[in-house]
Amino acid sequence: MADTPKKDDVTGIDTTGHDWDGITELNNPLPRWWLWCFYGTIVWGIAYTIAFPAWPLINSATSGVLGYSTRAEVAEQIAVVEAQNAEVSARLASADLATLAPDDPAHRYGVAGGASVFLAHCSQCHGSGAAGAVGYPNLLDDDWLWGGDLDSIEYTVRHGIRNEADPDARWSEMPAFGEIFEDEEIAATVEYVLSISGQDHDATLAEQGAVLFEEQCTACHGDAGEGIRDLGAPQLSDAIWLYGGDRETLTQTITYSRFGVMPPWGQRLDEAEIKAVTLYLHQLGGGE
Numbered sequence: 001m002a003d004t005p006k007k008d009d010v011t012g013i014d015t016t017g018h019d020w021d022g023i024t025e026l027n028n029p030l031p032r033w034w035l036w037c038f039y040g041t042i043v044w045g046i047a048y049t050i051a052f053p054a055w056p057l058i059n060s061a062t063s064g065v066l067g068y069s070t071r072a073e074v075a076e077q078i079a080v081v082e083a084q085n086a087e088v089s090a091r092l093a094s095a096d097l098a099t100l101a102p103d104d105p106a107h108r109y110g111v112a113g114g115a116s117v118f119l120a121h122c123s124q125c126h127g128s129g130a131a132g133a134v135g136y137p138n139l140l141d142d143d144w145l146w147g148g149d150l151d152s153i154e155y156t157v158r159h160g161i162r163n164e165a166d167p168d169a170r171w172s173e174m175p176a177f178g179e180i181f182e183d184e185e186i187a188a189t190v191e192y193v194l195s196i197s198g199q200d201h202d203a204t205l206a207e208q209g210a211v212l213f214e215e216q217c218t219a220c221h222g223d224a225g226e227g228i229r230d231l232g233a234p235q236l237s238d239a240i241w242l243y244g245g246d247r248e249t250l251t252q253t254i255t256y257s258r259f260g261v262m263p264p265w266g267q268r269l270d271e272a273e274i275k276a277v278t279l280y281l282h283q284l285g286g287g288e
Contacts, residue, residue: 085109093271097150097278107279110272114280117273121265130284135243135260141286143240145232146170148288152229154278158266161232166264172232177216178255185212190250196225196237197245 008015008026015024049055052064063069082089092106100107119128125136132138142148146156159168177186185208192209194201213225220233227235234242242260243253266274281287 089113089272092275095275097154097275097282100279110276110279111283113273114276114278117269117277118280121269122277125262130281135258137242138240139281139286140284141240142288143235143238144286144288145227145229145234145242147229148282148286150278150282150287153281153287154274156262157269157278157281158264158274160264161262162259163261163263165267169264170232172220173259174220174233174253174257176255176257180216181212181254185209186251186254189213189217189254190247193225193236193250193254194245194247197239198237199245 006015006017007013008024011026014027016027018025049062050064051066052068053061054064055062088106088109092110095106100110102108118126118130123130126132126139127136130139132140137145144152146152146161156170159166159170161170162172163169177189181189188205188209189212190209191201191205192207192213195203195206195209213221214223217225220228220231221236222228222233225236227233239245241249243249243258265277269277
């Protein structure tokens with residue numbers, strides 16, 4: 001048979017018995033150094049799983065006889081850094097942000113720390129550069145729904161928007177005008193909003209929409225669509241839109257309304273972290 005081991009005629013060493021078009025493979029033993037290295041890795045692997053955390057269990061893992069934990073090691077390192085920053089962190093936590101000078105160490109510490117807080121907790125929605133996305137406000141401009149001064153930013157961060165977890169959350173709700181207006185009235189209102197925001201529009205429909213806007217929308221958005229911050233009602237007379245300002249998107253917004261929610265970070269961040277991220281957001285360029 002072709003796979004029957006036989007000796008090589010030249011070397012006298014047994015072959016593996018395999019034959020590939022006349023080419024055979026010698027059955028040389030593995031080098032001793034390689035075997036000892038292989039056996040050593042087995043011994044090392046067993047010893048490692050005994051000494052260090054290794055085997056996953058249902059709710060945890062084996063802890064190992066040495067009790068080593070990378071998580072605990074990181075926690076120790078964090079504790080050292082927090083101890084070093086404890087004084088300036090306490091100063092920031094108790095500071096009045098409105099009177100905290102930019103050259104104050106607590107201010108500089110807050111801005112630097114606030115950047116880390118933002119990247120860890122806020123960038124998922126507002127973007128790593130705080131430029132926002134559809135439905136998530138751009139924090140780099142001056143178009144703030146609830147105000148961009150330090151007090152307003154801190155309040156928004158602390159209590160959030162339209163959430164049910166904090167009784168002090170900022171709250172506003174736009175009605176779904178699809179349940180109030182006829183389709184023709186929605187179309188007319190859309191044309192009016194396009195007109196006050198400087199976009200191409202149907203002048204005849206916009207004239208009809210102006211009457212509807214005055215009756216139904218000015219209470220929140222202002223007589224000229226300039227918005228009312230106390231109500232979180234956006235300005236409609238500029239080119240900055242949270243969900244989009246084209247005809248199709250405006251139609252959807254007026255018909256179904258919008259209801260964005262922001263969690264209350266006062267329940268998750270400590271006082272220093274809240275003030276730090278407030279300082280960071282304020283100095284990005286859009287803070288007032």
